Amino acid sequence: SYVLTQPPSVSVAPGETARIACGENNIGSKSVHWYQQKPGQAPVSVIYHDTDRPSGIPERLSGSNSGNTATLTISRVEAGDEADYYCQVWDSNNNRVIFGGGTKLTVL
Amino acid sequence: QVQLVESGGGVVQPGRSLRLSCEASGFPFSHYGMHWVRQAPGKGLEWVADIWYDGSNRYYSDSVKGRFTISRDNSKNTLWLQMNSLRAEDTAVYYCARDIYVSGSYYFDNWGQGTLVTVSS
Numbered sequence: 001s002y003v004l005t006q007p008p009s010v011s012v013a014p015g016e017t018a019r020i021a022c023g024e025n026n027i028g029s030k031s032v033h034w035y036q037q038k039p040g041q042a043p044v045s046v047i048y049h050d051t052d053r054p055s056g057i058p059e060r061l062s063g064s065n066s067g068n069t070a071t072l073t074i075s076r077v078e079a080g081d082e083a084d085y086y087c088q089v090w091d092s093n094n095n096r097v098i099f100g101g102g103t104k105l106t107v108l
Numbered sequence: 109q110v111q112l113v114e115s116g117g118g119v120v121q122p123g124r125s126l127r128l129s130c131e132a133s134g135f136p137f138s139h140y141g142m143h144w145v146r147q148a149p150g151k152g153l154e155w156v157a158d159i160w161y162d163g164s165n166r167y168y169s170d171s172v173k174g175r176f177t178i179s180r181d182n183s184k185n186t187l188w189l190q191m192n193s194l195r196a197e198d199t200a201v202y203y204c205a206r207d208i209y210v211s212g213s214y215y216f217d218n219w220g221q222g223t224l225v226t227v228s229s
Contacts, residue, residue, distance in 0.1 A: 031213035035153075042203055042219040043153065049210045054217065086153050090213040095167040097143065097155035097214065 002030075002091050004100035011106040012077050020103045022070040022087030032070040033088045034063060036081075037102075043086065047072060074105070082107045110134045110218045112204050117223030120194055130187040130204030130220055138162070138182035141207040143216065144189045146200035146225075154200070157189065158207065172198075194227045201225075 005023040012018040022032060032050050035043035045054050047063035050070065060075045074081055087100040116128040130142070144156040157168045157178040166178050177190040187204050201224050205216035 031211050031215075033213070033215035035216070037153075042221055043216070044219070045215060045217050048208070048215045048217070049213070052210075084152075088153075088215060090215075092212065096169060097145075097158070099145075099153040099155060102152040 001094060002089060002098045004087050004089065004098055006085075006087060006100040006103045008101070009104045009106065011108055013108045014077055014079060016077055018074040018077050018081070018105055020072040020074075020085050020087075020105065022072070022100050023068055024089075025068055027068055027070050027089070028066045030065075030089045032063065032065050034072045035086045035088065036083045037086065038083045046085075077105075077107055079107050081105060110206065112206065112218060112220035114202065114204055114220045114223040117202065117225045119226045119228060121229050122195060122227055124194055125190070125192045126194060126225060128189040128191065128202055128204075128223060128225070130189075132185045132187065132204075132206075135206070137180075137185040141209075141214070142178075142180060142187045143205045143207055144178060144187075145203045145205055145216070145219075146198075147203070147222075148197070148200045151200075156202070159187070191225070194225075196227050199225060199227050 034047040036046045037043040050065040051063045111133045113131045143158040159166045159178045175193045180187045201222040203222045204220045206218045207214045208217045
């Protein structure tokens with residue numbers, strides 16, 4: 001069964017680049033999806049299928065996935081990017097959805 | 109536009125039951141698989157259950173299997189989660205979410221606003 005490991009927190013100054021990792025053995029063979037959740041709100045899809053952005057999501061957000069780590073990268077970080085971010089995969093062997101533990105992004 | 113509206117949450121005693129509803133609009137409900145995802149206070153997201161677009165298959169997390177039942181009525185554009193034998197650890201905000209299948213995987217492109225279930229005596 002999959003266990004997706006994310007750092008509990010990432011801090012970055014405005015204008016810098018934030019990288020949020022999602023680790024699992026051979027995660028590069030899976031399709032990874034990312035969600036942003038702001039306090040008191042429902043999650044929002046920001047990256048799907050490793051690298052694709054839903055409409056309305058700025059190009060500053062991008063994804064990559066290789067080997068044992070998938071990464072959500074947020075360039076030119078803004079105060080409005082402060083949120084919790086979750087990675088997710090589909091465990092086809094067991095027909096279940098797996099979420100990472102979530103990463104709190106703090107904009108200094 | 110796509111709308112998912114949950115209802116039915118509240119305070120319930122341990123061991124009792126509760127049924128959540130999710131009313132869908134703005135898209136052909138019968139074409140999409142649907143899921144329930146929950147979030148305990150201050151915690152991360154936890155997948156609960158899903159049901160295929162036609163109701164033919166249902167899957168559950170180990171934590172709720174045998175206690176919760178997911179169902180849908182495509183004629184009413186409604187998804188339900190029947191929760192029995194509730195426990196304190198079931199306390200959470202429950203979201204319904206629409207899935208999209210892409211390259212052998214599923215992700216959630218739309219979520220409801222959530223409904224809070226509190227299990228407490």
